[in-house]
Amino acid sequence: MPFDKTKKIYRSSLDFFDGNPESSYSFDGIVLDGEQIVNEAICTTDTKVIGDVRFMEMVDSDSLIVTGVAEFKTFTTCDDLNVSGSAVFKDELLAESIVVSGGTSVNGKINADVLIVEGKLKANSRVNALSVSVSGYMSCLHKLSFDKCHISGSLISTNIVKGMDIKFKSNSRSMIKRLIADNVTAVGKPAEGSYILVCDEVDCDKAEIEYSKIDLLMCDSCVIGKGCNIGVLECRGDAEISPDAYVEKIVKI
Structure with a gap:
């Protein structure tokens, strides 16, 4: 066409039809x-x-x-x-x-x-x-x-x-410099030796994570599952840590 x-305003009325009545629509x-x-x-x-x-x-x-x-x-x-x-x-x-x-x-x-x-x-x-x-x-x-x-x-x-709520449900890797949220969830099955989430710093109310590598995790409560590698955990409340996770340092606030 x-x-x-x-002209400054361009208009035309066209009817598109591909053989499926449900996909027919008017285009203006x-x-x-x-x-x-x-x-x-x-x-x-x-x-x-x-x-x-x-x-x-x-x-x-x-x-x-x-x-x-x-x-x-x-x-x-x-x-x-x-x-x-x-x-x-x-x-x-x-x-x-x-x-x-x-x-x-x-x-x-x-x-x-x-x-x-x-x-x-x-x-x-x-x-x-x-x-x-x-x-x-x-x-x-x-x-x-x-x-x-x-x-x-x-x-x-x-x-x-x-943000408020963020959920990673993936087999691919996400990399974030600093993550701030009310609730952080990370679950999935990445390739062997890999991670779902890699962060320099996470600051949240509640974290439920697996296969995550975080240098500094600050939270009110957390469930740290299998495959996690945490540098420093600063937790203000309950912390549940899987035997298949590694946490280098825990600081109770």
């Missing part, structure tokens, strides 16, 4: 195919990128779908973002729901209610989300904040990860 660069917006550079601001109900597109100005769309390749130079906002292709956001990203099943890189801050990473997400600035789910791979260079976080893939953070 050729892109009309003479724009579809961008081929290689394009969009120099005007975009404000639509639906935006779908199936080609190779560079957006030079702000994008504001209720639904933003990227199955091709997209680069967003400035602020991007939407209700629902779904990236199954490849997307680069050079500035801040604001959305209610973000689902990444392809590859995405964001240089600006990410603010979302729901963040789901099934593919690969590289966050180069702060990330704020109420709910985070990672079954793929997510890396964070700055602070990650959440209410609830579930990791069944891999989370890599060189900064602070902070």
Whole structure:
């Protein structure tokens, strides 16, 4: 579909049908195919990128779908973002729901209610989300904040990860510089001699962990299971330690 660069608001009504009545839906917006550079601001109900597109100005769309390749130079906002292709956001990203099943890189801050990473997400600035789910791979260079976080893939953070509840249920390794949470859970079956969670420092109310390597664990209570390697444990309450775990030093507070 050729892109009309003479208008600031681009709209078209299309009905998509793939033979399945349940998947038929009405699309009100724009579809961008081929290689394009969009120099005007975009404000639509639906935006779908199936080609190779560079957006030079702000994008504001209720639904933003990227199955091709997209680069967003400035602020991007939407209700629902779904990236199954490849997307680069050079500035801040604001959305209610973000689902990444392809590859995405964001240089600006990410603010979302729901963040789901099934593919690969590289966050180069702060990330704020109420709910985070990672079954793929997510890396964070700055602070990650959440209410609830579930990791069944891999989370890599060189900064602070902070929230209420975080659960690692994975066979892959997550590496975090500093983890602050009310409740920390880590369970799984990593490769022999490996870990589910590797942290410099964990500060929490309650920890239930196995196959975790933590230099400093500070908690109110903990259950340290098999395969754990803890440098210093500072516990304010009860500590249950498996005979298959190693704790170098215990400090009762």
